[in-house]
Amino acid sequence: MSHPTHSDAAGDRPRAFDATSKLVAGIIGLLAVVAGLVIGLNNPFLNRAASAEGSRIDTLFSLTLGMATAVFVIVQGFLLYGIVRFSRQPDDESDGLPIRGHTRLEVFWTAVPAIVIVIVGILSYQVLAEIERPAEDALVVEVKAFQYAWQFYYPEHDVTATELHIPLDRQVLLRMRSNDVIHSFWVPEFRIKKDVMPDRVTETYITGTKLGAYPIVCTELCGAGHAIMRSQVIVQSDANFRAWIASQKTEAEAAAARPADPLAAGRRIFKNYACDACHVLTDARAMGVIGPNLDGIGARAGNIVPGQSAEEYLRLAIVKPNDYIAEGYPANLMPQDYGLRMSEQELAELVNYLLEMK
Ligand code: CUA
DSSP states (O other): OOOOOOOOHHHHHOOOOOOHHHHHHHHHHHHHHHHHHHHTOOOOTTTTOOOOHHHHHHHHHHHHHHHHHHHHHHHHHHHHHHHHHSSOTTTOOOOOOOOOOOHHHHHHHHHHHHHHHHHHHHHHHHHHHTTTTTTOEEEEEEEETTTTTEEEEETTTTTTEEEEEEEOOOOEEEEEEESSOOOOEEEGTEEEEEEEETSSOOEEEEBOOOOOOOEEEEOOOOTTTTTOOOEEEEEEEEHHHHHHHHHHHHHHHHHOOOTTTTHHHHHHHHHHHTTGGEEEEEEGTOOOSSSSSOOHHHHHHGSSSSTTTTTHHHHHHHSSGGGOOOOOOOOOOOOHHHHHHHHHHHHHHHHHHHHOOO
């Protein structure tokens, strides 16, 4: 049996490594590197980072994206070039060229990715080490996550808030813990994402480098209200931050200094349990729109379930919310465990407070 021989016509076919091919490959390679750099440096898919950590991560990401774009364009370029230039002609029944491999090329395309991966690995480690290096003057904030709100406690100042305020250019150490299920703390502009768990404290560092307000998003499915579990972080000048801390203290002290005000305790409980995240209540300056509006609830509560007193209704609607779903609102949105989380006294004070909302 004889081997098929190449016809003269097949011998005229373009060869893979002729001068034209090398030139075209060179141009494609050059374009790929330029395109990679342009896309990497002006990444159109990302907003500008607003934290020191985010800028470092972006630099690394841009570099990786640039290299990946170059590799992508080179590989796809050769593929397209091969398809167009070396496609089988009509009536050409001959075999392809008997190419058995190319040692130099294979060493090249094994060595280059290996070197690139090692470089990216070293750079990644450096960035990680840098963004997790604690500063001596870091501001500690204890973050508590619960279904479906965030709470921020400043142990240095004994202040609790539902928004995270941080001073510009100062490292902040977030010590995070969940009250119930797994949540995840994410500030897109800071490029920081970290799970918040009930059985351990997780830590992350942020250093705001641009004044402004940025969204805090829960990015771990944590229940029916997951999508609304948002807050914001406000990066402000040191002076404004101090003023804000002072105003929070004054508010808390004023509330504490008015023990005679029967509403103060209830208002505090309303905020501490993040009721304000989901309900409107003008007295507590609450503007949540997830659950029913509670303005005037004290006047209405007695007429909702026949035979049930207003006090009884409010207590049960907090402890067993699924049995008292207001029309137009879904079940399971309000956490079912307030009865376990609140002390009997807190519950009584909260109910009394809501009864006064007439
Ligand atoms: Cu908390 Cu999703």
